[in-house]
Amino acid sequence: MLTERQxxxxxxxxDDYIQSAQPVGSNQLAKKSGITFSSATIRNxxxxxxxxxxxxxxxxxxxxxxxxxxxxxxxxxxxxxxPLPKEDIIQLRSIFEDKISETEEVIxxxxxxxxxxxxxxxxxxxxxxxxxxVKKLSIVPLTTxxxxxxxxxxxxxxxxxxxxxxxxxxxxxxxxxxNILNERLVGVSLNDLHTRLEQETMMIMKQHMERYGELFSxxxxxxxxxxxxxxxxxxxxxxxxxPDFHDLHxxxxxxxxxxxxxxxxxxxxxxxxxxxxxxxxxxxxxxxEDCSVITVSYDIGEEQTGSIAIVGPKRMDYKRIVSxxxxxxxxxxxxxxxxxxx
Amino acid sequence: MLTERQxxxxxxxxDDYIQSAQPVGSNQLAKKSGITFSSATIRNxxxxxxxxxxxxxxxxxxxxxxxxxxxxxxxxxxxxxxPLPKEDIIQLRSIFEDKISETEEVIxxxxxxxxxxxxxxxxxxxxxxxxxxVKKLSIVPLTTxxxxxxxxxxxxxxxxxxxxxxxxxxxxxxxxxxNILNERLVGVSLNDLHTRLEQETMMIMKQHMERYGELFSxxxxxxxxxxxxxxxxxxxxxxxxxPDFHDLHxxxxxxxxxxxxxxxxxxxxxxxxxxxxxxxxxxxxxxxEDCSVITVSYDIGEEQTGSIAIVGPKRMDYKRIVSxxxxxxxxxxxxxxxxxxx
DNA sequence: TGTTAGCACTCTTGTATGGCGAGTGCTAAG
DNA sequence: CTTAGCACTCGCCATACAAGAGTGCTAACA
Numbered sequence: 001m002l003t004e005r006q007x008x009x010x011x012x013x014x015d016d017y018i019q020s021a022q023p024v025g026s027n028q029l030a031k032k033s034g035i036t037f038s039s040a041t042i043r044n045x046x047x048x049x050x051x052x053x054x055x056x057x058x059x060x061x062x063x064x065x066x067x068x069x070x071x072x073x074x075x076x077x078x079x080x081x082x083p084l085p086k087e088d089i090i091q092l093r094s095i096f097e098d099k100i101s102e103t104e105e106v107i108x109x110x111x112x113x114x115x116x117x118x119x120x121x122x123x124x125x126x127x128x129x130x131x132x133x134v135k136k137l138s139i140v141p142l143t144t145x146x147x148x149x150x151x152x153x154x155x156x157x158x159x160x161x162x163x164x165x166x167x168x169x170x171x172x173x174x175x176x177x178x179n180i181l182n183e184r185l186v187g188v189s190l191n192d193l194h195t196r197l198e199q200e201t202m203m204i205m206k207q208h209m210e211r212y213g214e215l216f217s218x219x220x221x222x223x224x225x226x227x228x229x230x231x232x233x234x235x236x237x238x239x240x241x242x243p244d245f246h247d248l249h250x251x252x253x254x255x256x257x258x259x260x261x262x263x264x265x266x267x268x269x270x271x272x273x274x275x276x277x278x279x280x281x282x283x284x285x286x287x288x289e290d291c292s293v294i295t296v297s298y299d300i301g302e303e304q305t306g307s308i309a310i311v312g313p314k315r316m317d318y319k320r321i322v323s324x325x326x327x328x329x330x331x332x333x334x335x336x337x338x339x340x341x342x
Numbered sequence: 343m344l345t346e347r348q349x350x351x352x353x354x355x356x357d358d359y360i361q362s363a364q365p366v367g368s369n370q371l372a373k374k375s376g377i378t379f380s381s382a383t384i385r386n387x388x389x390x391x392x393x394x395x396x397x398x399x400x401x402x403x404x405x406x407x408x409x410x411x412x413x414x415x416x417x418x419x420x421x422x423x424x425p426l427p428k429e430d431i432i433q434l435r436s437i438f439e440d441k442i443s444e445t446e447e448v449i450x451x452x453x454x455x456x457x458x459x460x461x462x463x464x465x466x467x468x469x470x471x472x473x474x475x476v477k478k479l480s481i482v483p484l485t486t487x488x489x490x491x492x493x494x495x496x497x498x499x500x501x502x503x504x505x506x507x508x509x510x511x512x513x514x515x516x517x518x519x520x521n522i523l524n525e526r527l528v529g530v531s532l533n534d535l536h537t538r539l540e541q542e543t544m545m546i547m548k549q550h551m552e553r554y555g556e557l558f559s560x561x562x563x564x565x566x567x568x569x570x571x572x573x574x575x576x577x578x579x580x581x582x583x584x585p586d587f588h589d590l591h592x593x594x595x596x597x598x599x600x601x602x603x604x605x606x607x608x609x610x611x612x613x614x615x616x617x618x619x620x621x622x623x624x625x626x627x628x629x630x631e632d633c634s635v636i637t638v639s640y641d642i643g644e645e646q647t648g649s650i651a652i653v654g655p656k657r658m659d660y661k662r663i664v665s666x667x668x669x670x671x672x673x674x675x676x677x678x679x680x681x682x683x684x
Numbered sequence: 685t686g687t688t689a690g691c692a693c694t695c696t697t698g699t700a701t702g703g704c705g706a707g708t709g710c711t712a713a714g
Numbered sequence: 715c716t717t718a719g720c721a722c723t724c725g726c727c728a729t730a731c732a733a734g735a736g737t738g739c740t741a742a743c744a
Contacts, residue, residue, distance in 0.1 A: 025736050040688050043737065050653055061694045061736050067383045136482045140494045144683035146443055152482045156490045158502040162444040237601075248590075252582045259579075283453040339391045342485035382717050385708065403707050403723045560700050 002052075008034070009045050010054055011078045014066045018315050021243050023063030068280045068314070071292070077319050084323045091117055092328055096335050097229050103127070103155055103336055107306070108232050108331060112168075115235025118321060120312035121258065122234040125268060127304035127336075130191035131229055132157055137181045139174055141165065147174070149222050153190065155340065163222035166214045177215055180204075194224055217254070229261045244313035244327040250290065258311065268309045273297050275325060280314050290314045296325040300336040308332070344394075348378070351387050352396055353420040356408045360657050363585050365405030374598040380584075397666050410622045410656070413634070417619050417660050426665045434670055438677050445469070445497055445678055449648070450574050450675060457577025460663060462654035463600065464576040467610060469646035469678075471572055472533035474499055479523045481516055481561070483507065489516070495532065497682065501660055507562035508556045519557055522546075571603045586655035592632065594618055599629040600653065610651045615639050617667060622656050634658045638667040651675070 002010070012032055016024045025214075026039040026046060035042070046064050049055045054070035057063075068073065084092075107124050114122040132153035141147045144168060151159040165174070182229045188196050201216040236255065245251050256264050266284040270278075275296040281289045294316070295309040308329060310321050344352070356592055358366045368381040368388060377384070383494065388406055391397045396412035397494040399405075408416065426434075436452045449466050456464040474495035483489045487509060493501040509514070525544075530538050539562040547555040587593050599605050611618075617638040623631045636658070637651040650671060651664050 023736090027736075034452060038688050039736095040690090041686085044687090057737085061738095062696080065734065101506060114415070135484065140478045142477065142496065142498050146498070146684050148494055148500060150492065150494070152490055152492070152502075154484065156484050156488070156504040157491060158492060158500065160494075160500040162498040162504075164443060211625065237594055237597050240590055240597075244693055248582055248588070252579055255579050255582075272718075342488050365707090369707075380717050381707095382709095382719090383715090386716090389709075400709090401724055403709095404725075405707065 002049075002060075005037070006045050006049060007078065008178050009042060010049055010066075010070065011074065013046075013049075013055065013064060014070060014074045014078070017066055018317055021315060023058055023065050025063035028063065031265075043111060048093075052298060054094075066315075068282070071279045071314055071318075072282075075279070079318060079322065081319060081323050081326070082325065084327055087098065088117060088324065089327065092324070092331060096331065098329060099225070101156075101339060103159070103300070103312050103339055104232075106332070106335060106339070110308070110328060111232040112311070113234070114308070114328065117232075118310055118312070119235070119238050119318075120310050120316070120321070121236055122233045123264070123268065123309040123311065124234075125264070125299050125307040125309075126230040126232065127155070127306050129155075129157060129159075130151070130189065131304060132190050134186050134190065134193060136187050137178060139178050141174060142206035150217055151190070151193075151223060159190070159223065161222040164220050166211055169211060174212075174215075177212055181216075181219075182214075183332055189237070194220065197223070200202075229264075231261060231264055233258075239311075242313050244290065244315055252289075253287040257285055267293060267311070268307045270307070271305075273305075274306070275322065275329075277318065277322075289315060294318070294325060296319050296329045297330045298336070299333045301340045304325060304340075306332075306336075345381070347383075348391060349420065351384060352391055352408075352412065352416065353386075355391075355397065355406060356416045356420070359408055360659055363657060365400055365407050367405035370405070372684070378634070380424055398465050406427075408657075413621045414624075414662075417621070421660060421664065423661060423665050423668070425507075426479075426669055429665065430459060431672075432670065434666070437670075438673065443498075443681060445498070445642070445681055446574075448674070448677060448681070452650070452670060453574040453576035455576070456650070456652070456666070456670065457575075457580055458656070458661075459666060460652055461577070461580050461584075462652050462658070462663075463578055463580050465600065465606070465651040466574045466608065467612075467649040467651075468572040468574065469497070469642050469647075469648050471495070471499060471501075473531050473646060475514075475531050476528050476532065476535060479520060479527060481520050481523075483513060483516060491561055493532070493565060501532070501565065503564040505560050507560065508553055509575065511553060512555065515553075519554055522554075523561075536562065539565070571606075573603060573606055575600075581653075584655050586632065586657055589665075592629075594640060595629040596633065599627055608619055609635060609653070610637050610647070612647045612649070614649070615647075617664065617671075619660065619664075636660070636667060638671045640671045641675045643682045646682075648678075657674060661674060 012029060013024050026042040029035060029042050030039040045180050046055060050057065050064065051069055054073055055064040056067045078096060091113060095106065095113050100106050105124060107126050111122045111124045132155050134151060135154050136152045138150045139147050140150065145164055146162055147165045148160055148162050184200055185193065185196060197216060197220040201213050201220065202218055205213040239245055239251060239254060263285060272295065279292045280292065283289065283293060284293060290313065291311055292314045293309055293311050294309055297307050299305050308325055310325065354371060356367050361543065368384040371384050373376060388397060391401065392406065395409055396415055397406040398409045400407060410562060433455060437448065437455050442448050446468060449468050453464045453466045474497050475529050476493060477496050478494045480492045481489050482492065486594040487506055488504055489505045489507045490502055527538060527543055543558040543562065545624055546558055581587055581593060581596060605627060614637065620635045622634065625631065625633060625635060632655065633653055634656045635653050639647050639649050641647050650667055652667065666680055
């Protein structure tokens with residue numbers, strides 16, 4: 001459908017625009033290496049490409065800018081991922097250099113390095129905490145009527161929350177309760193914990209141990225939801241560096257959307273394996289219609305997965321980001337699986 | 343030094359500018375209620391006020407704008423704190439309405455509500471975690487060579503970190519160690535924990551229990567620093583709402599500075615009791631030379647303190663913010679002391 | 685028939701110009 | 715001491731104009 005020459009022109013146009021953020025004109029393009037024909041020819045071809053919807057003009061006599069369709073075609077057919085430059089690899093590897101033994105810490109660092117490397121915003125999703133398995137439960141009394149509930153999972157994740165305890169439960173009773181809790185709930189996933197606690201409470205109540213039932217019940221209230229959302233950001237402010245974003249209003253709504261954890265599933269569709277690129281209005285959120293988002297998944301062991309996302313302007317350096325994410329996804333999978341298995 | 347009329351004019355000028363963000367002219371001012379003299383008189387007085395450095399002009403024939411000195415005089419002498427409107431009080435009280443029993447949670451909420459109420463950015467400092475007292479230590483083994491260290495403090499704060507454990511320590515040995523740790527370290531402040539651990543390690547080593555010494559030592563490594571910085575933000579993006587900030591560059595460096603936890607002590611001088619207002623270049627950080635910062639301290643019990651700060655433009659609604667912070671500081675002190683004492 | 689040089693045309697950008705309005709400072713009268 | 719009046723100063727805005735970059739079209743060329 002597109003001739004060789006049109007492909008070349010489209011590719012060079014997109015590349016140039018990604019690099020310069022300026023509409024690219026025919027004369028400018030003609031000077032590029034690899035172009036053996038004149039600016040007039042380019043003008044003709046560009047007119048065709050515009051007719052087909054791959055390019056756009058900002059006004060009648062301006063240079064051309066890729067349309068969303070143009071970007072889409074570019075990433076689908078013209079993207080030739082080149083190997084990462086050495087510096088980038090070194091930087092990426094630096095994430096793992098001081099053998100951190102905590103999943104969360106590694107992910108945090110990845111978010112940071114990634115945003116530094118790209119100058120875009122990175123969003124990383126850790127593995128789904130709700131699937132982690134309870135390793136140990138404990139209750140530490142603080143005063144006569146409050147205690148802190150602690151849940152340690154197999155991944156080393158610790159959930160904790162302060163909760164009120166029924167009047168007059170003495171320490172030895174609490175200890176007994178903790179033993180019962182551990183006996184019955186170790187091995188259960190955080191996801192199932194709530195319903196299992198409910199069942200256990202019923203059981204306890206049936207055995208006429210009302211005081212304990214109350215403890216169970218408040219304990220249950222306390223552990224309903226994991227507190228932290230398991231989302232890590234890097235370079236939240238990098239949007240401000242992009243010349244593409246100058247409208248304070250748009251910037252604000254974009255930043256708003258990204259911080260709001262409810263929106264995260266709209267930005268990073270969960271369960272999406274592999275690498276995905278969403279350009280402009282392909283994004284679910286209208287606040288992101290001027291952005292492109294590249295996401296990739298990574299694995300922890302056989303079961304768990306996480307996601308990495310880069311949010312930048314449509315005029316994003318797709319080639320570079322794709323290579324970076326490919327590499328990081330692999331490295332992260334390897335490292336986190338190692339930590340997970342130990 | 344200043345006549346009654348000059349005081350009045352200064353006050354009304356600042357009030358008007360705070361409200362409108364527009365330079366205020368003599369005619370405009372003459373129309374205000376409370377002004378019984380003509381615009382010409384106002385012009386004369388304003389010229390004097392400008393001469394004394396309380397007002398400034400943006401250009402030769404513009405209205406006047408308060409200078410930093412003008413703001414300073416305004417907050418020092420002309421601020422008549424009025425009682426908070428009912429809606430504000432209701433909103434503030436909503437922070438405490440569902441009896442949260444965790445200090446951190448209350449502070450987080452305060453930061454949020456405060457930023458919503460003011461449309462500025464709020465920064466809250468929690469009590470110094472390092473002064474909290476160890477209530478319980480535990481070590482939960484995850485695999486054969488890693489475990490998670492957990493420290494619960496008297497405030498219900500939980501620190502946790504995964505750390506490697508020496509080869510071949512079996513669970514019963516670890517349990518024994520945890521008992522020793524608890525025997526010797528409960529009651530110590532987090533601040534002293536590190537040095538105390540060092541001493542204990544020496545002790546253990548002297549008794550030729552090398553394997554345990556190694557455990558102690560890695561445990562010590564793990565607990566050197568409290569992980570979280572105990573700083574909570576509300577409305578980080580509210581800066582973008584202020585008409586005073588339009589320069590993306592300045593916005594960026596301001597946001598950068600606020601996020602960087604090293605800079606926090608420069609924004610909120612620690613140990614400052616009571617309410618303080620820092621206007622423009624009175625701030626230690628040059629990135630904040632266009633901002634005013636109002637800080638106030640609050641108490642938790644007799645010993646511990648925290649701080650609240652509001653960062654906004656110099657053209658800040660000082661009257662309102664001062665009242666809000668006064669009230670919140672009191673409420674927060676009461677509530678957190680209650681939680682602390684239980 | 686595909687390619688290219690040439691040219692008229694369009695549109696943005698930057699600069700100069702003038703009128704309008706808001707505000708000031710000064711003067712002179714009350 | 716206060717104030718009305720007035721000339722003056724700027725910023726703001728619209729208009730105008732030239733320069734520059736880029737396009738589309740046409741006609742010539744290989």
